[in-house]
Amino acid sequence: MPPDISSLRADFVAGRRTPTQEVERFLAVSSEPQWASAWIHRLDAEQLLQRARELEALARADSGLIERLPLYGMLYAAKDNIDAAGVPTTAACPAFALLESLGGQPVEMDYSPLLEAAALLYDGPWVAERMTAIRLFVETHAQDMHEVVRTIISGGAKYSAVQVFQASTRLEALKKAVAPLWDRVETMVVPTTPTAYRIAEVLAEPYDTNRRLGYYTNFVNLLDMAALSVPVCLRADGLPAGVTLIGRAGSDPLLADLGQRLHHASGLTLGATGAPMPPPETRRRDLSAAGVPGSPRVP
Numbered sequence: 001m002p003p004d005i006s007s008l009r010a011d012f013v014a015g016r017r018t019p020t021q022e023v024e025r026f027l028a029v030s031s032e033p034q035w036a037s038a039w040i041h042r043l044d045a046e047q048l049l050q051r052a053r054e055l056e057a058l059a060r061a062d063s064g065l066i067e068r069l070p071l072y073g074m075l076y077a078a079k080d081n082i083d084a085a086g087v088p089t090t091a092a093c094p095a096f097a098l099l100e101s102l103g104g105q106p107v108e109m110d111y112s113p114l115l116e117a118a119a120l121l122y123d124g125p126w127v128a129e130r131m132t133a134i135r136l137f138v139e140t141h142a143q144d145m146h147e148v149v150r151t152i153i154s155g156g157a158k159y160s161a162v163q164v165f166q167a168s169t170r171l172e173a174l175k176k177a178v179a180p181l182w183d184r185v186e187t188m189v190v191p192t193t194p195t196a197y198r199i200a201e202v203l204a205e206p207y208d209t210n211r212r213l214g215y216y217t218n219f220v221n222l223l224d225m226a227a228l229s230v231p232v233c234l235r236a237d238g239l240p241a242g243v244t245l246i247g248r249a250g251s252d253p254l255l256a257d258l259g260q261r262l263h264h265a266s267g268l269t270l271g272a273t274g275a276p277m278p279p280p281e282t283r284r285r286d287l288s289a290a291g292v293p294g295s296p297r298v299p
Contacts, residue, residue, distance in 0.1 A: 019052035019073035118218035131156030190216035228255040
């Protein structure tokens with residue numbers, strides 16, 4: 001088990017441990033695969049070691065320094081919607097800085113109506129709409145369908161007409177609750193997915209994993225919005241990550257224009273080809289306001 005702050009402080013004061021040794025311990029542990037996606041941005045090893053050596057030099061010149069600095073030698077992860085010198089402020093999303101560079105301004109918003117609408121997709125009667133579209137096929141070829149698809153779509157048969165009207169009424173109320181958002185922002189920006197699952201993880205639990213993958217976007221169709229997914233970075237473990245730009249119905253040209261500029265600004269190549277992306281088209285539209293749920297410091 002790693003030492004706690006009290007133990008580390010005691011070791012630093014007594015000279016049993018140095019900041020350099022603590023950095024070296026961290027570097028060894030943080031290189032293990034399970035930590036690969038824990039960081040959006042990390043100082044490199046030499047930066048950390050240099051800072052540790054600087055602290056040790058200050059402590060040698062001032063015997064009371066360690067006692068006066070309660071976090072002397074402590075390594076920590078800074079929440080990245082806090083501005084810190086020398087590191088990017090990304091608000092848990094590298095696209096944050098890119099969007100600001102394109103003219104985006106952060107706007108605080110309430111995400112709860114969107115989450116409630118998203119829940120209707122899996123926990124409401126809209127699955128019955130899918131059942132209606134292929135009912136005859138389900139009734140005659142159920143054995144030919146993928147088990148997961150068959151289970152989800154067949155679940156639409158359990159809903160009554162009363163439940164359909166109740167859910168439709170609630171959805172209309174949610175649409176009215178969300179509508180004023182578009183008076184304040186042009187685009188909402190959310191992570192495309194909250195994580196990335198391995199194939200084995202999806203096969204082991206296909207229902208909940210797919211539901212979680214749509215956590216930030218399941219409301220889009222129900223609320224009659226437009227959306228565009230844009231790659232923006234590779235995670236520390238090499239897997240891709242991106243954001244989804246969301247706008248009111250009919251905003252597809254705006255999203256496409258902003259999406260190509262955001263994609264180009266990310267510095268990514270054309271997929272796995274390694275070829276650089278072509279320059280974005282010259283047609284531009286300034287992004288006057290962008291909203292993201294959860295914090296006034298996210299675009």
